[in-house]
Amino acid sequence: MNIKENIKTLIIEKPLKLDCGKTIKNFPLAYETYGSLNNNKDNAILVFHALTGDQFVTGLNPITNKDGWWSFAVGPNKSIDTNKYFVICANVIGGCMGSFGPSHENPETKKIYATDFPIITINDMVNAQVNLLDHFGIKKLFSVAGGSMGGMQVLQFVSNFPDKTKTAVPIACTYSHSAQNIAFNELGRQAITADHNWLDGKYTSKNTIPEKGLAVARMAAHITYLSKKGLQEKFGRKLHERDVLKFGFDADFQIESYLRYQGSVFVDRFDANSYLYITRAMDYFDLAKQFDGNLSNAFKNTKTKFFIISFTSDWLYPTQENKDIVIALNAIGADVGFVEIKSDKGHDSFLLDVPDFLKALKNFLDKSYTEQ
Amino acid sequence: MKSEYKIIADIIEANTRVLDVGCNDGTLMEFLKRNKNIDIRGIEISKDQVQTCISKGLTVIEGNAEFDLKQFPNDSFDYVILSQTLQAFRNTEVVTKELLRVGKKAIVTIPNFGHWKVRINLLTKGIMPVTKTLPNNWYNTPNLHMCTIKDFVKFSKIMNFKIFKSLALINKNVSNINNSNLFLKNLFAELGIFLIEK
Numbered sequence A: 001m002n003i004k005e006n007i008k009t010l011i012i013e014k015p016l017k018l019d020c021g022k023t024i025k026n027f028p029l030a031y032e033t034y035g036s037l038n039n040n041k042d043n044a045i046l047v048f049h050a051l052t053g054d055q056f057v058t059g060l061n062p063i064t065n066k067d068g069w070w071s072f073a074v075g076p077n078k079s080i081d082t083n084k085y086f087v088i089c090a091n092v093i094g095g096c097m098g099s100f101g102p103s104h105e106n107p108e109t110k111k112i113y114a115t116d117f118p119i120i121t122i123n124d125m126v127n128a129q130v131n132l133l134d135h136f137g138i139k140k141l142f143s144v145a146g147g148s149m150g151g152m153q154v155l156q157f158v159s160n161f162p163d164k165t166k167t168a169v170p171i172a173c174t175y176s177h178s179a180q181n182i183a184f185n186e187l188g189r190q191a192i193t194a195d196h197n198w199l200d201g202k203y204t205s206k207n208t209i210p211e212k213g214l215a216v217a218r219m220a221a222h223i224t225y226l227s228k229k230g231l232q233e234k235f236g237r238k239l240h241e242r243d244v245l246k247f248g249f250d251a252d253f254q255i256e257s258y259l260r261y262q263g264s265v266f267v268d269r270f271d272a273n274s275y276l277y278i279t280r281a282m283d284y285f286d287l288a289k290q291f292d293g294n295l296s297n298a299f300k301n302t303k304t305k306f307f308i309i310s311f312t313s314d315w316l317y318p319t320q321e322n323k324d325i326v327i328a329l330n331a332i333g334a335d336v337g338f339v340e341i342k343s344d345k346g347h348d349s350f351l352l353d354v355p356d357f358l359k360a361l362k363n364f365l366d367k368s369y370t371e372q
Numbered sequence B: 001m002k003s004e005y006k007i008i009a010d011i012i013e014a015n016t017r018v019l020d021v022g023c024n025d026g027t028l029m030e031f032l033k034r035n036k037n038i039d040i041r042g043i044e045i046s047k048d049q050v051q052t053c054i055s056k057g058l059t060v061i062e063g064n065a066e067f068d069l070k071q072f073p074n075d076s077f078d079y080v081i082l083s084q085t086l087q088a089f090r091n092t093e094v095v096t097k098e099l100l101r102v103g104k105k106a107i108v109t110i111p112n113f114g115h116w117k118v119r120i121n122l123l124t125k126g127i128m129p130v131t132k133t134l135p136n137n138w139y140n141t142p143n144l145h146m147c148t149i150k151d152f153v154k155f156s157k158i159m160n161f162k163i164f165k166s167l168a169l170i171n172k173n174v175s176n177i178n179n180s181n182l183f184l185k186n187l188f189a190e191l192g193i194f195l196i197e198k
Helices: A122-129 A131-136 A149-160 A179-194 A211-225 A228-234 A254-269 A272-284 A295-299 A319-330 A346-351 A355-371 B003-011 B027-036 B047-055 B065-071 B092-102 B116-125 B149-159 B182-188
Strands: A008-012 A027-034 A044-047 A086-090 A141-147 A165-171 A305-311 A335-341 B017-021 B039-044 B059-062 B077-083 B103-111 B162-170 B173-176 B191-197
Touching (some): A008 A131, A027 A131, A044 A131, A141 A149, A141 A355, A149 A272, A149 A295, A165 A355, A179 A211, A211 A272, A211 A346, A295 A319, A305 A319, A305 A355, A319 A335, A319 B065, A335 A355, A335 B047, B003 B027, B003 B103, B003 B162, B003 B191, B039 B047, B065 B092, B077 B092, B092 B103, B092 B149, B103 B149, B149 B162, B162 B182
Parallel strands (some): A044 A086, A141 A165, A165 A305, A305 A335, A335 B059, B017 B039, B017 B077, B039 B059
Antiparallel strands (some): A027 A086
């Protein structure tokens, strides 16, 4: 696959001081846009992607030849209506879809960065992406939206740039990664680094990838994106292409072959080192800690109108963690709405066809847009 | 719009900050936002009603007022509205205190259990009353703590809050309640509407 010719890239010349202390400059930020920016430049929505997402929000992803990750929510006449809004999405730094990441070459050593790439944070990600506003001449976005790690970026963005967006929609997220969240991410990282092909991160130079480790990381994570009920209803104890148990360790059950498949397709599209870096960024995310333990202070004086959405069966970023954000915003009298959507589809609900969610998102955006 | 909502809207001063607790489909919120330039928020327990409010462009938080009022700091709102819901809470005293903590003033309306039809129902038929304002049967009613207008006045003394305005709704007509007519209003009003302050 030729990644470069299908990818729009903005080179950010301005130095960006990262939380780890290092400064990066002249680095690429890959992005995609949908719809068109109006003359007033007041219809732009910056969408933030989750852990394994990319800038290809909707339509056909030219790299994977599959639907964009948020095709249910973004597109003509959809919740984020591209007939009406100008949608921008960037690949996060640390990622592997064209933005500055561990698979890039270090110009000083002429070697792939791998684990020499600086540790990045959610804060660094949004500080890189805010450059897109200048690039398009946008003074103020109409909205910032995203689920999971995308939601964390929404929170960080509003905190960093309180005047740069009219509305904000953090979905199925948290303001502080919990011990359980960190534990699952660590499991994934351990799976990758335990793979003998990881080679301390230098697998590219040996023309190999830690395929098994990355697949296991994806399989474990995938389970956390679903609900027990959802899994039970879809797979139960159904057998995979067989009528009886084979008394061995092949994939007897459908859930096993499903997970194996999810793992195998993931390794084709995602870089193992990026997985390490991005999960680390999520683990380091604690917006309250940035404000001496008081989350409300992260949003002090904000005029941004918030709409927070959670899902009943999401146990990875449960409703209470989303409500904690609502509580912090109410404590400072911010304009905040909240709804918990009933769904059996777990954390993944925000990516799927969940009509109540899509309806609420559309109504919130469209009503807020007409009122501006 | 319901006569009750019109009366509530008349009590509320324009350009203030208001919380509608149990805002249903947002009818009152929408009216206050449009006509009195109110900075209005709602809390609603039903997911369907929350969706309806969102479709009207209203800022609503899905939640249970019994527990979720505590997230608001003291005096967050000029008024807190509680329309015909006080009787449905498990802990009426705590919720009342919370209303008066979160709001500088509160407007509380109660379906009057002292209404003559209610009394006749119990007196003549010997069954729990089912009326237009109290349409449920005893076994499926959400109402846990029914009270009369007189009870609420007494409650204000026990809980030590002030009643600034007390109005009776009788056949869509509104009238003042005072000490001398309390007996009659308690007999004829379907609804009591109170503006209270701690």
